[in-house]
Amino acid sequence: MSTAPYDVLVLGAGGVGSAALYQLAKRGLRAAAIDRFQPPHIHGSSHGETRIIRQAYFEHPSYVPLLKRSYELWRELEAESQRSLYHETGLVEIGPPDGIVLPGVMRAAEQFDLEIDQLTPVEASRQFPQYLFPDDHLVAFERRAGYLLVEDCVSTFLQLAQQHSGELIGDTQILSWSRDGEGFCVSTSRGEYRAAKLIIAGGSGAVELLKQLNVPLRVLRKHLHWYAIDDLRLQEANGCPCYFFESSHGYFYGFPEITPGGGLKGAEHGGGQELASPWDYEHSADPEDQRRIAAFFQRSIPGVSKRPLRHETCLYTMTPDENFLLGLYPGEERIALAAGLSGHGFKFTAVLGEALADLVERGTSPLPLEFLAPDRFAR
Ligand SMILES: Cc1cc2nc3c(=O)[nH]c(=O)nc-3n(C[C@H](O)[C@H](O)[C@H](O)COP(=O)(O)OP(=O)(O)OC[C@H]3O[C@@H](n4cnc5c(N)ncnc54)[C@H](O)[C@@H]3O)c2cc1C
Structure with a gap:
């Protein structure tokens, strides 16, 4: 993809970032995810044993196509890892x-x-x-609803990503990111990392990592x-x-x-x-x-x-409307982001990882994501 050390750096390796790293690594891209802690951990949003997963989405029916794909991806992840992650209790x-x-x-x-x-x-x-x-x-x-084992999902994404040569750079705080020639430089507590493209999946840390978007998270x-x-x-x-x-x-x-x-x-x-x-x-x-x-x-x-x-x-x-921010960074085709999951995002992390990898690799996703466009509050 480029001469930078990494094709893609993922900022944050929680629910979304671990899923994105898995997708990138599976595609053979040189990818690493940077996290302040060693995920799964108790300092963000992806811990506490279980998360509900369901399809008849009362929040907004436009999420249903994403959920249908998410169900397929969770089952694929279970098959590849030989682990039971989704329990269909109803x-x-x-x-x-x-x-x-x-x-x-x-x-x-x-x-x-x-x-x-x-x-x-x-x-x-x-x-x-x-x-x-x-x-x-x-x-x-x-x-057809039930729960996901939240920490097991994150650790499974990370383990499989590492088996596909993805890297986890843990215990490393991201201080800032900036454009650097053709790519990006991520400045951290352990020094600088460079990549051709970025995925920003910082959970609550998006308040700082996406400050320039001016969305009041x-x-x-x-x-x-x-x-x-x-x-x-x-x-x-x-x-x-x-x-x-x-x-x-x-x-x-x-x-x-x-x-x-x-x-x-x-x-x-x-x-x-x-x-x-x-x-x-x-x-x-x-x-x-x-x-x-x-x-x-x-x-x-x-x-x-x-x-x-x-x-x-x-x-x-x-987010102000409690719907996610998901898509390309406004005006920048080499950055994809998922943020502001507003307390209902874990069930989607499998599909968000795939969508982010598609966006950063090809500039587009086959899923209907327009209602989640990151620039919708500025329009
Ligand atoms: C109490 C509770 C109940 C929930 N129940 C459900 C449910 O039943 N069903 C459901 O679908 N969803 C549920 N959710 C929501 C869901 O868990 C979250 O939407 C999802 O886990 C968010 O994933 P994330 O990757 O965005 O954030 P996280 O998993 O927090 O990942 C972000 C990562 O980025 C890292 N990071 C951030 N900033 C930096 C930085 N500057 N430097 C280095 N690393 C950084 C963090 O350390 C973290 O690991 C619930 C959430 C909570 C809190």
């Missing part, structure tokens, strides 16, 4: 008929002919007695909680699905107990504490967040005990 979604979630799920399902069971609260209580469904809400069950500190269960029907082994509840109290979601004694995991999708810096924040639990999740369990999943087992913090990087 997903129960509950919300008011005039809310955001249920109408959005049904709209996406109808538009893309996705299989969704629509249930009354009475039918849903019979099928999923471990959850409480308000009488005036609607329920949808998406069978906000970083939120979010919380994950694991609580002991009293009701064994909440175990994945007993057929318990993942869940997503919308109500007047907020948006709460979570996962069955996936290992005996590990507890049921729950979190609130809204809220969070805005951070001034993505590197300097408190990792301890927030009492108000803990009170809200405990109240949610009492209201909606009474088989969860009052005994917290574990807590983790994790970061959301929000």
